[in-house]
Amino acid sequence: MILKNYIADDETTFTKESPLAEIYRSYSATCKTIAGWNMATHFNDLVREKDHLEKGSLLVDWSHIGKITLRGKTAEADVAGIESKAAELGILQSCSTETQAILRLTADEFLILCMPGEEAAVMEKLSGTGAICHGGGMGCFVLAGNDRDAVLERSTAMNLRRDLAPPGTVIQTTVHTVRCTLYRTENYDLLLYSREYSVSLFEALIDVGIAVGLIPSGLDAVPVNFNSGETNG
Structure with missing residues (x-):
């Protein structure tokens, strides 16, 4: 029954909106439809955004996964x-x-x-x-870039040093008062949480992260890839 309901929803002609749709509009982000979702591909300066992968960090919406x-x-x-x-x-x-x-x-x-x-x-x-x-009921942010650890240090009380939490680690934590499941890959940190907190969590992460080089970006800079680099087990 769950599968039938899911397929029925997926076969409609409606495009699903990211929980960050209002944020996309406020930033005039460039979007396209991906697997039925209207998602940001970049925030209008893709060269700068890719540069921040090495010189700062990026916050990207993966709510469509x-x-x-x-x-x-x-x-x-x-x-x-x-x-x-x-x-x-x-x-x-x-x-x-x-x-x-x-x-x-x-x-x-x-x-x-x-x-x-x-x-x-x-x-x-x-x-x-x-x-x-869960479809759109669960949001997903990705922190990418060499300085993403500095954003997490300012966003959660938990010690997330990479020698203690290597790629493949799964962590249940609170990020800016929002309960999240954090999944760490070799290049990304995924934050999974209830969709209703998407805008407030985005704003809180940007607010504390801007001082350490965090900017919003999209799927052209950080495409979906779940490989942790190793199996944690």
């Missing part, structure tokens, strides 16, 4: 149907490829991230299980 939770006593066995290594993960560990990441949140709960538009294919493999496709 697939986000599926898998819960229940059979979750471990069910997730093995997607990736056998996932069933062996410890709590707050992950495994990933460029196109998919599986995060173990608790003993009986997993969060599956996939490429935009691939949710239905993943849900088919989980048919009949406790899988829920």
Whole structure:
């Protein structure tokens, strides 16, 4: 039933709006439709934005990615149907490829991230299980760039030093009072949270990050890639 509802929604002609649609307009961001979502590709100075990957940091909206939770006593066995290594993960560990990441949140709960538009294919493999496709109900920001650690230091009380939290790490933390799941890859830090906090979290991150070179950007500078660089397990 979940899959049918999901597919029915996906086959409509409506374009889904990012929770940052108002922010896009206020910045006059350049947007395009990706897998049915109207998403920012850049904030009108792509050269500068790419330059900030080395000399600062970028905040990018990935709200259009697939986000599926898998819960229940059979979750471990069910997730093995997607990736056998996932069933062996410890709590707050992950495994990933460029196109998919599986995060173990608790003993009986997993969060599956996939490429935009691939949710239905993943849900088919989980048919009949406790899988829920969150669609637009969950937001996702990405912090990218060499100085992104400085933004996190100003945004959460948790110590996120890379020697303590290497690529592949999954962390449950609070960022500017918003409860987030942080997934760390080799090049990015993903923040997953309830959609309703998107604008306030964006503004808070930019507010504290601007002093250390944080600027907003889009998918042309930071395309979707989930590969952590290693398996954390």
